[in-house]
Amino acid sequence: MTTSPLSLQEFMLENQFAELPAHFYTHLAASPIDKPYLVAASTEVAAQLNLDQASLNSPEFLNYFSGNQLIPGSKPLAAVYSGHQFGVWAGQLGDGRALLLGGTSHAEQHLEIQLKGAGMTPYSRMGDGRAVLRSSIREFLCSEAMAALNIPTSRALCVIGSDQMVFRETPETSAVVARVAPSFVRFGSFEHWYYNDRMDDLRLLADYVIALSYPELQTENNPYQALLATVTTRTATLMAQWQAVGFMHGVMNTDNMSIIGQTLDYGPFGFMEAYDEKHICNHTDQQGRYSYRMQPAIGNWNCQALAQALSPVIGSVDDTNAALSHYPAVYRKKWTELMHQKFGLKTDQEGDLDLFAGFFTLLQSNHADFTLSFRHLSKLSNQKSTKDELLRDLFLDRDGLDLWLLDYRARLGMEQSDDKTRQASMLSVNPKFVLRNYLAQVAIEKAQKKDFSETRKLLSILKNPYDEQEEHEDYAELPPDWARHLEVSCSS
Known part of the structure; x- marks a missing residue:
């Protein structure tokens, strides 16, 4: 080779x-x-x-x-x-x-x-x-x-x-x-043959996907059940990863869902800025079906649609449901794991979920910037210091944040967290740079004038989202006022 x-x-x-x-x-x-x-x-x-x-x-x-x-x-x-x-x-x-x-x-x-x-x-x-x-x-x-x-x-x-x-x-x-x-290949690729009552073609497509993307499943007792179980697990994991970085796909139709559990078909996507769990990044989505908070549930709904399509080749309702049933537990486990990483916690303790929920409640009530909040949290010391101010500046309710920080630092103390080690770990999972809509818009407007330098510069910055890149500090700042009016829809 x-x-x-x-x-x-x-x-x-x-x-x-x-x-x-x-x-x-x-x-x-x-x-x-x-x-x-x-x-x-x-x-x-x-x-x-x-x-x-x-x-x-x-x-x-x-x-x-x-x-x-x-x-x-x-x-x-x-x-x-x-x-x-x-x-x-x-x-x-x-x-x-x-x-x-x-x-x-x-x-x-x-x-x-x-x-x-x-x-x-x-x-x-x-x-x-x-x-x-x-x-x-x-x-x-x-x-x-x-x-x-x-x-x-x-x-x-x-x-x-x-x-x-x-x-x-x-x-x-x-x-x-x-x-x-x-x-x-998409979830909708299987739905096409199921709803057209073409079961031989459905099986042929499943065999093709297994041979190309999941060859290890060929020796399973029921490869088609194993296919659904694997795709369900990958999809649940992917949804947790989206939520952890504040990514919103915007149009999670079953024809936009990858059979290998990858993010596919970038259209009206967005990264969360001022935190609002109900945020809708797709202007076309008037009902909020694909809002940030709905993404995990929609991922599950889409897996159910895939399960319906695969059920004839899986062979029984019980086997189909068994393959599908893991979604909630897989999602919760992965989301909990990612949250512990984002908050710099090495162990899983009772009360951790309440601690995480308290921070998200503060994010919601203050509409604090999602990416910057976690980035600044990553730099805090175990004891109150001047480093707190960058985080506090993102919140109107500083007293509320201070109370939460008391609980957070007490939790860090339970596992004798070392500042330097924890900060490095948190900075490696809480990005400084994400593709904010206004950054993309600036690059687009220059490109429309045949100036592609900003597109290429932005690509270079985004390739290293966890690095400080102090020379590009302005690319990590809060969006300007004019960016509030940017709208993205399905019409691309």
């Missing part, structure tokens, strides 16, 4: 999804875009693909990853799937603006490449199949930011722009994002 990076001339793909029967997808080429140019690229993702980084600046790279030229071995296709959208069965959906090119394996990892914004497909549902520069930059930056936060996610190799115009609320320039993931 080749270990040295490949040039573009050596780079090849193989589309394993294309080996499924033809009714699982539609083969079609990408629609060319005019005069593609590089907005930004991730050298980390290039390395994962074993792609020579020098290739990122070549004309061939622009043509390959804009869809203007076919990568050797690729078989571009748009996959069909269905799904529940905002809790309502939406029927057939599918890749309306994305093409799966194929995959490659390196260092015992299989990765597939999908071009988002590559043009119309049979599943475009009256859309133009394009992505706008605005949403493409947001997805690129957030994919890489989430990876740096150690949260399972699809990645983004690059954003390639074009002056070609598309119309949303207003005319905008278009772009293509090269997305990378071990699999792009």
Whole structure:
């Protein structure tokens, strides 16, 4: 196996999804875009693909990853799937603006490449199949930011722009994002065959997913039950990870849920700023179905939808329910583990959950900034000191915070916490930098003027979210007043 990076001339793909029967997808080429140019690229993702980084600046790279030229071995296709959208069965959906090119394996990892914004497909549902520069930059930056936060996610190799115009609320320039993931199969992929009463195809898809993504399950007594149990566990774990960093997906439809438990399909996402558990990051979500506090429950609901789809191949209601039943316990265990890390506690003691709840109550009543509150908490000493002031400045109710800090420090004393060790541990899990909406907006507005320096700078900062990076202190500050009016919706 080749270990040295490949040039573009050596780079090849193989589309394993294309080996499924033809009714699982539609083969079609990408629609060319005019005069593609590089907005930004991730050298980390290039390395994962074993792609020579020098290739990122070549004309061939622009043509390959804009869809203007076919990568050797690729078989571009748009996959069909269905799904529940905002809790309502939406029927057939599918890749309306994305093409799966194929995959490659390196260092015992299989990765597939999908071009988002590559043009119309049979599943475009009256859309133009394009992505706008605005949403493409947001997805690129957030994919890489989430990876740096150690949260399972699809990645983004690059954003390639074009002056070609598309119309949303207003005319905008278009772009293509090269997305990378071990699999792009969704919960809705299984729902499609279940609701069309195509049980042979349902089983075929399950066998494909197990062989590609969960080969260890092939020897289980009931591989399909084991598949549901594993996906349920991964999804519950992912929801706890989202909650722990204040990430909100915004559109948790079953067609946006990854069968391998990764964060998938970045649209109207957001990171919590002024804490409000009812916060809705998606302006389209008028009912708040996908608000921050609802995400864990919706993750469970989506797993139930997947369970319904898989039940015919699992074989019995009891076996299906058994695989699904672990979700609440897995979520609670992972969330509790992450909270102990965020609060710098090494042991699990009675009263810890009440202590955590007390801090979140203060966050809620003061609308204190989520990320900065935990970051400043990480720097406190076991004894009251001037370090308290940065945290206290985020809260209007300083007396209430001071009372909570007395309890918190008493809890630290129970395990004889060492300041230096605890602070280092907390700083390694409480990020200083997240992709705040206003930071993305500044980068987008510059990019729309062909200045991509801010997008690339922001990528560099977000790759190291736990480092102090004192030279970039302003990227960790509270959002400016104008940022309060930013809205993000599904129309990208």
